Amino acid sequence: MNSPSSTVPSGGGHPDGNDARALATEDEDVSAIIERELKKVKIKLIAGVQAVSVEQTPEGLMACRLSNGQDIRAEKILVSIGRTLNTDGLRLEDAGLTTGKRGEIPVNDRMETGVPGIYAIGDVTGTLMLAHVASHQGLVAAENALGGDARMDYASVPAGSSRDRRSAAWAFGSIRHGRRGCR
Numbered sequence: 001m002n003s004p005s006s007t008v009p010s011g012g013g014h015p016d017g018n019d020a021r022a023l024a025t026e027d028e029d030v031s032a033i034i035e036r037e038l039k040k041v042k043i044k045l046i047a048g049v050q051a052v053s054v055e056q057t058p059e060g061l062m063a064c065r066l067s068n069g070q071d072i073r074a075e076k077i078l079v080s081i082g083r084t085l086n087t088d089g090l091r092l093e094d095a096g097l098t099t100g101k102r103g104e105i106p107v108n109d110r111m112e113t114g115v116p117g118i119y120a121i122g123d124v125t126g127t128l129m130l131a132h133v134a135s136h137q138g139l140v141a142a143e144n145a146l147g148g149d150a151r152m153d154y155a156s157v158p159a160g161s162s163r164d165r166r167s168a169a170w171a172f173g174s175i176r177h178g179r180r181g182c183r
């Protein structure tokens with residue numbers, strides 16, 4: 001397999017520029033480390049912009065136009081622009097359920113939907129899209145379905161990302177709701 005001589009990875013942060021940094025969904029300290037490591041291996045990070053078009057040049061390169069007007073050329077483009085919810089077609093309305101703006105099924109901290117007796121867990125709830133969050137939500141839902149009173153608490157959710165070295169962060173709710181002084 002031949003490695004491309006140049007690659008533009010597209011995606012990895014918030015394109016609207018509100019949180020323009022590497023791995024914008026990770027803790028800020030982790031972002032800072034990743035940015036520093038990228039710089040060391042001469043990978044240029046362009047944050048806070050969107051890729052608006054891609055064209056092949058006569059020389060066979062890929063030309064990526066950014067929302068700031070900049071053009072970047074590379075042999076390959078790697079698109080990693082995230083995930084969206086896919087609840088269309090589930091006929092949730094037949095069960096009396098309504099979805100939120102992103103297609104998510106709104107739930108409370110007991111994983112109850114707006115319809116008594118129907119619980120939702122996992123990515124479809126539009127909370128933190130992580131496997132261990134989904135399983136814990138399942139435990140909470142099951143306990144409540146059996147008459148218990150379990151609640152989800154997102155204040156301390158571990159999240160990891162891997163490069164050639166590993167970085168991990170405990171997201172003490174700081175990412176989305178401002179730092180609370182936990183380190």
Ligand SMILES: Cc1cc2nc3c(=O)[nH]c(=O)nc-3n(C[C@H](O)[C@H](O)[C@H](O)COP(=O)(O)OP(=O)(O)OC[C@H]3O[C@@H](n4cnc5c(N)ncnc54)[C@H](O)[C@@H]3O)c2cc1C
Pocket residue numbers: 083090121122123124128129130131132133134
């Ligand atoms: C590329 C990638 C990498 C990831 N890496 C990590 C990671 O490193 N760590 C981490 O914690 N999380 C990771 N995640 C996220 C993690 O996979 C999800 O958060 C987790 O799988 C959510 O579980 P879930 O049960 O909500 O959904 P899923 O695991 O997606 O399960 C939903 C199931 O429902 C089925 N289904 C869909 N529609 C219907 C239907 N109409 N009828 C019946 N069945 C249906 C699907 O086939 C699927 O089996 C990653 C996700 C992706 C895409």
